[in-house]
Amino acid sequence: MLINSDRWQLAHNYHWQRQNLLYQSLFQAGIVTGLAVSPIPPPQNVPAKYRDGRWLLIHRGIAIDAHSNFIIVSEPMEFRLANWEQNTVRPVAYPEIGGQDDYIQSMDVPEFRRNLLATADTKGFITVWDMTPCLKDTSQTCNIVDRWGDGHQGKPVRSVGIDPNGCYLVSGGDDGRLMFWGLTAAGRRAGEFANGKPLAVLNANVTAVDVRVQQHQVIAIAGDSTGRVRGYRQDRLPSLGCDR
Numbered sequence: 001m002l003i004n005s006d007r008w009q010l011a012h013n014y015h016w017q018r019q020n021l022l023y024q025s026l027f028q029a030g031i032v033t034g035l036a037v038s039p040i041p042p043p044q045n046v047p048a049k050y051r052d053g054r055w056l057l058i059h060r061g062i063a064i065d066a067h068s069n070f071i072i073v074s075e076p077m078e079f080r081l082a083n084w085e086q087n088t089v090r091p092v093a094y095p096e097i098g099g100q101d102d103y104i105q106s107m108d109v110p111e112f113r114r115n116l117l118a119t120a121d122t123k124g125f126i127t128v129w130d131m132t133p134c135l136k137d138t139s140q141t142c143n144i145v146d147r148w149g150d151g152h153q154g155k156p157v158r159s160v161g162i163d164p165n166g167c168y169l170v171s172g173g174d175d176g177r178l179m180f181w182g183l184t185a186a187g188r189r190a191g192e193f194a195n196g197k198p199l200a201v202l203n204a205n206v207t208a209v210d211v212r213v214q215q216h217q218v219i220a221i222a223g224d225s226t227g228r229v230r231g232y233r234q235d236r237l238p239s240l241g242c243d244r
Helices: 005-024 132-136
Strands: 030-034 037-039 055-058 061-064 070-073 077-080 104-108 116-121 126-130 143-148 157-162 168-173 177-182 197-201 206-214 217-224 229-235
Touching: 005 030, 005 061, 030 206, 037 104, 116 157, 116 168, 126 168, 168 206, 168 217, 177 206, 177 217, 197 217, 197 229
Parallel strands: 104 157, 157 206
Antiparallel strands: 030 061, 037 055, 055 077, 061 070, 104 116, 116 126, 126 143, 157 168, 168 177, 177 197, 206 217, 217 229
């Protein structure tokens, strides 16, 4: 095939965009942007027995699988939540009831503490959950370990990330701030991090974040609405009792 300037530019743009998305995800599997989940009324064309409160809308977005393949949801997709293996569902009562334009924007689970779940929503709330009770017994409610709504000046929180050991949480939102939260072993904000620590204030919405521990430092990554990706360092905090 003849390579002219147009074809070379097309190939160059493709690989640049691919590497940019991989970098935003720290070259790991996960959500890059979007893919927010919100509850919706059941579709009218489904049988009556399925017209319940288990319907969700997956919004547009991009993710990367374990083999570095892109998963692109170009149009919103409707799903009904169910456990097909046991034919049961396990709804989680969300504490902040909103309107049709309010939804959970981001979720993350630490790799080595699967009982913890961090969520962020468009009303500006960040919540850390202990899922142990409701995973073991469907009649039990999931425990809210900590919850706060003043970390991003009341603006929507677009992304939340928690490190693999569940000791450090970072968040980003429409206020342009990348916030750092040190957690206790129980998953709560440590006292000195009740109001968080701003790692950066950007001139654009923060749309994607992640956090990892490397040697003696915590590395926080933020992607913004202009497509730029930045990294920030924070010393590890073993004194908080979680990162030992």
